[in-house]
Amino acid sequence: MKEIVLELKDASIFQKESLVLSEVSLKIEKGEFVYLIGKTGSGKSSFMKTLYGDLPLQKGEGHIVEFNLKTLKENDIPFLRRKLGIVFQDFKLLPDRNINQNMLFVLKATGWTDKIKMDTQVLNVLEKVGMKTKGFKFPHELSGGEQQRVAIARALLNDPELIIADEPTGNLDPQTSVEVMKVLQEINKAGRTILMATHDYALILKYPAKTIKCDANKVFEVVQRAV
Numbered sequence: 222m223k224e225i226v227l228e229l230k231d232a233s234i235f236q237k238e239s240l241v242l243s244e245v246s247l248k249i250e251k252g253e254f255v256y257l258i259g260k261t262g263s264g265k266s267s268f269m270k271t272l273y274g275d276l277p278l279q280k281g282e283g284h285i286v287e288f289n290l291k292t293l294k295e296n297d298i299p300f301l302r303r304k305l306g307i308v309f310q311d312f313k314l315l316p317d318r319n320i321n322q323n324m325l326f327v328l329k330a331t332g333w334t335d336k337i338k339m340d341t342q343v344l345n346v347l348e349k350v351g352m353k354t355k356g357f358k359f360p361h362e363l364s365g366g367e368q369q370r371v372a373i374a375r376a377l378l379n380d381p382e383l384i385i386a387d388e389p390t391g392n393l394d395p396q397t398s399v400e401v402m403k404v405l406q407e408i409n410k411a412g413r414t415i416l417m418a419t420h421d422y423a424l425i426l427k428y429p430a431k432t433i434k435c436d437a438n439k440v441f442e443v444v445q446r447a448v
């Protein structure tokens with residue numbers, strides 16, 4: 222039987238008191254690549270925030286990696302985040318330090334202490350995204366696509382069980398989006414599970430995968446048709 226990385230049953234997603242999504246039931250298995258689509262304001266970010274503990278799961282059931290979202294405590298959140306790799310549209314790299322230092326900052330914050338192992342892991346993840354030789358550069362010295370590749374490398378540092386990417390190509394031109402997408406595809410082929418919110422239908426057509434949609438306060442799987 223396949224390992225389940227994420228399972229929601231009849232979950233409701235709220236922003237404060239307002240209901241954004243209801244009756245959400247879905248399963249994501251280890252190794253899947255899943256797109257999350259939907260209009261602006263349909264609830265994609267709220268959905269993802271619930272998965273990484275930024276919004277509480279107030280109703281329904283939710284299990285992600287080894288965590289129960291319903292009983293998740295404030296103290297559990299850093300441990301949950303270590304099992305997830307989170308990638309944002311706006312990269313969120315620290316501007317005042319170079320790429321290697323950005324990576325080491327995350328490793329230190331997540332409990333790594335052995336300097337040699339840390340340096341090896343930084344090189345290892347930068348190599349996976351084709352940025353091994355750019356560790357000395359500052360974020361502002363990199364293109365948007367390179368910054369996003371570094372952000373993906375950062376998400377890989379703690380060997381996550383699930384990568385949650387919220388519009389990772391949203392700030393990139395079409396060609397650069399494809400380059401970043403190729404990196405995500407390679408990471409997926411290596412066995413990692415990826416949930417990616419996107420507005421980019423060209424990417425979905427080029428790299429078809431299971432697609433779930435937020436619409437009218439619901440989440441459902443959509444069948445892609447060849448065009």
Ligand SMILES: Nc1ncnc2c1ncn2[C@@H]1O[C@H](COP(=O)(O)OP(=O)(O)OP(=O)(O)O)[C@@H](O)[C@H]1O
Binds near residue numbers: 236237259260265267
């Ligand atoms: N911090 C917040 N406080 C209150 N309401 C919020 C907050 N963030 C989002 N919302 C509301 O929740 C609903 C869903 O927004 P959300 O950002 O999840 O949508 P989205 O599908 O990710 O949109 P986009 O594609 O623009 O990122 C919207 O009605 C929005 O106004």
